[in-house]
Amino acid sequence: MTSAPAPTPGSDPLLKTLVEAALAGGREVLAVYATEFDVELKGDKSPVSEADRRAEAVIEPLLRAAFPDIPVVAEEAVSEGRVPAIGRRFFLVDPLDGTKEFIKRNGEFTVNIGLIEGGRPVAGVVLAPALGRIYAGAGDSAWTAKVDAGSTRVEDAEPLRAREVDGAPVAVASRSHSTPETEAALDKVGAAERRSIGSSLKFCLVAESAADFYPRFGPTMEWDTAAGDAVLRAAGGAVVTLDGRPLGYGKLKVAGMRDFENPFFIATGDAALLDRLELSPAE
Missing domain, CATH: 3.30.540.10 (Fructose-1,6-Bisphosphatase, subunit A, domain 1)
Structure with a gap:
């Protein structure tokens, strides 16, 4: 990089x-x-x-x-x-x-x-x-x-610059609030180590090359993610939804969602990890 x-x-x-x-x-x-x-x-x-x-x-x-x-x-x-x-x-x-x-x-x-x-x-x-x-x-x-x-x-x-993965990636994910989807994502990318930290610091761990991968299969709001997302993207990372598109903001009147609510997403410092999930960051 x-x-x-x-x-x-x-x-x-x-x-x-x-x-x-x-x-x-x-x-x-x-x-x-x-x-x-x-x-x-x-x-x-x-x-x-x-x-x-x-x-x-x-x-x-x-x-x-x-x-x-x-x-x-x-x-x-x-x-x-x-x-x-x-x-x-x-x-x-x-x-x-x-x-x-x-x-x-x-x-x-x-x-x-x-x-x-x-x-x-x-x-x-x-x-x-x-x-x-x-x-x-x-x-x-x-x-x-x-x-x-x-x-x-x-x-x-x-x-800050997010790193390319050399070997098994380090994941940021909660052990106490894990979901089957989270565990499946960690298995797919071959995560060998899992770190846990609160708040938007998860994005920052990826941005500072202390971790590689943050899967979020739980509810978040746009104000929870916008700042950390901006930092990670500026550091060379990507934050994408499960269809491979960049996480978007200003979501209003979306069926089945609250205003400003996020869908599930994946944050990573190395887009190559998205290939393991069959995701690619789209423009």
Whole structure:
């Protein structure tokens, strides 16, 4: 694979704004994380905490101020019925992805901000505030860096490039929430090792060549995946549905699905693995 361009976190105005917004949200998340917070259940029985709401409350205004013409689709706003009209470009925000990991206090939760253009994620930032790590990608350039989530510093940025598989691939898949479809996919690609991690960090493991393959045969929403998907694609990977097409965004009024719901998908750093599943990334 070709080498990635040198990471320059401050040189892309779009990514710079997304990083600043994610860090602002991360500070709110960590402020709640340090307390004995309460957790509620939303109408769909998924958990929500004060951290979700506080992070979204600071991220949305920052994006609207910087990009007033781009709608912001944010998870908690949508759950409350506030859904903006979307066009060709819009943001997808998950202020706290991995609320269950947040509740368990294992650090594997993220702040996700992705920009969609023409149904595809073209830029994204994934911040893991408790782990002090951020991932970003746009176009064909992706990078990761240490962060001091209590401030605005991004340090020691390194380029990301997904790897070609040499030997048995490493899979990212949950042992506790596995499905027969997941196990079948792992068998088909010949996965010899399985790693487990929460939230959108699964995409990031593939993007940073710590894993090769992430099959998802369970429900997800577009705000869960957009940022990590953008990072992985910018790192040279692919995210495709079971018909081999790139995972699309802005899905509304699809029969049998909620608005902004994803179908099952496969994320990989090496498209050759899709051949083992008889899938090929389509344009």
